[in-house]
Every structure is written in C-alpha cells, then in structure tokens.
Amino acid sequence: MTDEHLDRMVRDADPHRPDVITHLDGAAQHLLEEIMSTPTLEPAAEPPAVRSRRRRTVLSGLVSASAAAAVLAVVFAVSIMNADSPAGPEASPQVGPTSEATTATSYSAMVLKAAEESPRLLIDQPGWKATTVYGFAEKEGTIAFRNGEVQLAMNWYPAGQYDGYHRDRLHVSEPEPVKVDGWPGDLFRYSASDFAVMLKPRDGSFVELRTGGALTRNEFDRVLADVVRVDARTWLAALPAEIVTPGRVDEQAAKILAGVPLPPGFDAAALGDLGVNDAYQFGAKVTSRVGCGWIAEWLRAKQAGDDAAAKRAVDALRSSHTWKVLHQMNDEGDWPEVFWETADEVVAGKRPAGYREALGCE
Incomplete structure (x- = not known):
C-alpha cells in the first residue's frame, strides 16, 4: 500500500466531498478549546512505534503524523467492550490504568454532546492503528486505521446526504446487507479485494467504511465483526492532542x-x-x-x-x-x-x- 493509494482511498470514498479544511469559529472553536484543555490522559505503557511520515498534499485536511501518534497512545491502550458484553456497547472500558484515567477525565456538557453526535466507531482488534483523524465536532469527518498494508477509513456525513450517496454506490455493485455492531448497512464490492460498507443514518449522520489494500471478503468480515461503537468519553480520548x-x-x-x-x-x-x-x-x-x-x-x-x-x-x-x-x-x-x-x-x-x-x- 502506497501513500498515494491512501490519498485515493479517502478521496474515492467521497468524490464530491467539499474541502475538509474548515475555519471554525464561535461555539465550535470554544468546544475544541475545551477538548484541548482537558487534562492529559496517562500514556500507554508502550509508546506507539515511530512511523514514516507520508507526503501531504497542499492544505490537505489530514492531521500530522505527530497528532496521529497522540491518538495511538490512548485508543489502543484501551480494551473496548463488545456489543454482547453485559454492560453493552456504550459502556466505558473498565480495565487497566488508562481506562481509569479515561473515566476520571471530566468533560463539559458541550464536549460530550458533540461526541454523542459523532458515530464513535473504533476497531477492537490487535494491530489496527489510527493514522488519520479530522472533522470532529462536525457532521462530517474521518477516522482512518492501518494494519500493515491494509487500510480502513470510516467517513461520516449528514444523514440528509444518505440517499444520494447510496444511489451512487448502486453503480458500484448490488448491495449486500450487513451489520456493524448491530448497526444495519449495505456492503458494496469495488473489486474482489476492495469493499465499502454504508451504514444507515443514525443520530443525524451515516457512516461509510472503505477499505484500502488487499482484503478477502472473509478477512473484511472479521474486521467488521470487531468494529464497535463506544461511549463518548472513550471516543473523545481518541482525538488528536497536538x-x-x-x-x-x-x-x-x-x-x-x-x-x-x-x-x-x-x-x-x-x-x-x-x-x-x-x-x-x-x-x-x-x-x-x-x-x-x-x-x-x-x-x-x-x-x-x-x-x-x-x-x-x-x-x-x-x-x-x-x-x-x-x-x-x-x-x-x-x-x-x-x-x-x-x-x-x-x-x-x-x-x-x-x-x-x-x-x-x-
């Protein structure tokens, strides 16, 4: 998987996407100030591995490698509970010192509301690392994960755009019904090793998951089985700090x-x-x-x-x-x-x- 392929993957997920560079102001800036002023969580015992930096396009919306590293230090130190756990998929993880710091962190009502309005999906499977995060506190955004040469981007959009996107994907292939942590959606095949899953609108937005790199259908199904929707505090802990x-x-x-x-x-x-x-x-x-x-x-x-x-x-x-x-x-x-x-x-x-x-x- 080349860096250029990652660019293509994210771009192809939404060929009509408006520029992701957003000049936030007012309440949105205040919200982000609150997020960034929250006490720093305890770092993971093992720091994330150093990654080579990808070339960035001019004024792209992707976060820097250093910001992505800050994401990894928290997200994957937390064991995310599965949907069939007695506490349910929305419960905060209750294991390890990092999860204790997460649950002890105090977020304002404004911050928590923004998190609640985002899809809050993560991959509860070893080896997956977040490499791109942008667009939080908005109705559009992306979290992209990498596992070796394989990519999975989760792109979310306003619910009102669902019908248009779904009609467009019908030109790709016939839809196959799937569920992601109980969330129904349709799977589309771009090729034998390139898939997209469009989840139905929920809480004002819908999500499309798009692969990059060679994945068999069985491998993709195993990844989908470990995509979970987490509580707002866990998702907030995954946001870039820098x-x-x-x-x-x-x-x-x-x-x-x-x-x-x-x-x-x-x-x-x-x-x-x-x-x-x-x-x-x-x-x-x-x-x-x-x-x-x-x-x-x-x-x-x-x-x-x-x-x-x-x-x-x-x-x-x-x-x-x-x-x-x-x-x-x-x-x-x-x-x-x-x-x-x-x-x-x-x-x-x-x-x-x-x-x-x-x-x-x-």
Whole structure:
C-alpha cells in the first residue's frame, strides 16, 4: 500500500466531498478549546512505534503524523467492550490504568454532546492503528486505521446526504446487507479485494467504511465483526492532542514567523481567525498569508513604478528558500514546493499565474 493509494482511498470514498479544511469559529472553536484543555490522559505503557511520515498534499485536511501518534497512545491502550458484553456497547472500558484515567477525565456538557453526535466507531482488534483523524465536532469527518498494508477509513456525513450517496454506490455493485455492531448497512464490492460498507443514518449522520489494500471478503468480515461503537468519553480520548487552537496561535505563529520578513500591513493578531488546525496546516496557512501579502505588494509596486518596494518584495520572496518553517514542513508535504515555485516566478519578474489558488490567497 502506497501513500498515494491512501490519498485515493479517502478521496474515492467521497468524490464530491467539499474541502475538509474548515475555519471554525464561535461555539465550535470554544468546544475544541475545551477538548484541548482537558487534562492529559496517562500514556500507554508502550509508546506507539515511530512511523514514516507520508507526503501531504497542499492544505490537505489530514492531521500530522505527530497528532496521529497522540491518538495511538490512548485508543489502543484501551480494551473496548463488545456489543454482547453485559454492560453493552456504550459502556466505558473498565480495565487497566488508562481506562481509569479515561473515566476520571471530566468533560463539559458541550464536549460530550458533540461526541454523542459523532458515530464513535473504533476497531477492537490487535494491530489496527489510527493514522488519520479530522472533522470532529462536525457532521462530517474521518477516522482512518492501518494494519500493515491494509487500510480502513470510516467517513461520516449528514444523514440528509444518505440517499444520494447510496444511489451512487448502486453503480458500484448490488448491495449486500450487513451489520456493524448491530448497526444495519449495505456492503458494496469495488473489486474482489476492495469493499465499502454504508451504514444507515443514525443520530443525524451515516457512516461509510472503505477499505484500502488487499482484503478477502472473509478477512473484511472479521474486521467488521470487531468494529464497535463506544461511549463518548472513550471516543473523545481518541482525538488528536497536538492541534493549534486559538489559544496557542500567538505562540505557534511566533515560531513560524521567526526570521520571516513580513509584508506591509501584515497583522499577526489576525491569525486568530484561522480556526483550529494541526501544525502542518497552521504553518501552511500562516506562510500563505505572508506569501500572498508580498505578491500583492510586488504587484502594487510594479504598477506604481516603485522599484524600491518591488525589490523588497522580490528579496523577501527569494528568502523563502531559507525559511525554517518551510524546510521543516518539506519532509511532510508539498506545500513548500508550491510556495517556492510561486515565489520563484515573482523573483524571475513574472506575474505568477493562478497564485491566488496555489497559495490560497483571499
């Protein structure tokens, strides 16, 4: 399984999905602040194995590898109860020190309500590790798991979109009725080793589980048998911890902007409106504003015949090849290459075609 295949898997699960990058504000930001301010849970006895970082597309919605590692430290240290347990599928696990920390953690009513409105599905089977999480506190989101070369993505959407998605999947294959932890749904075959299960709407959303990698039908059935719906506190414990929330914007922005020349009128205080992002997305959005600002200044200076200002803009964009933040991001994704390619056009005296779309300029 290649990283590119993971991109395809998540994308194919919803070819009409809107951009997953969401600028949260108001109640949603407050909710995430509460989640991130919750006392840290006790770490697992064995830390998750170090994983190679996958290349990230420009301004993608996927969380960083470090955030995914934070998920693994909690989710798979917990033994999740099966649906036929006397306590029922919604009960919190009651074994081990990690589950004790989980049940002792205090969440606000707002946080718990958001969790209750999410599908809250996890895999209770050894070897599966969460690698992607995004879209919590919303009606759309994804949790993707990996076990060796095999992937399983759980994508959820508003219940009102179910009929349209289901009609689309009828072009894939005839549906086969299945159940996931008692939740009825339909299985569709993309190939002999590529499956999707669309669960019927529940609590305002529906879930589609999509495989990646070679799985036989029997192997997939065994995985489905161990997909369980958990209580809100267990699901909350699985959320990424390393996210740049509005309360951390000033600190993180200062690190990103160290040694970066700022364009005229750049307002660092306005970065608080970027919402909630993982470290990679935050770095991309901050440097986007810097780059867009310098290009706008260069265009203004060229039109006004202000050679000195135009040179300052060119020098600033040329210096982007030395910005520490872009070099730190370069091992993880393609944003720095896109930024440098656009900057180099200005340095060469060319108006960069499509720079607004490339850099996400407002």
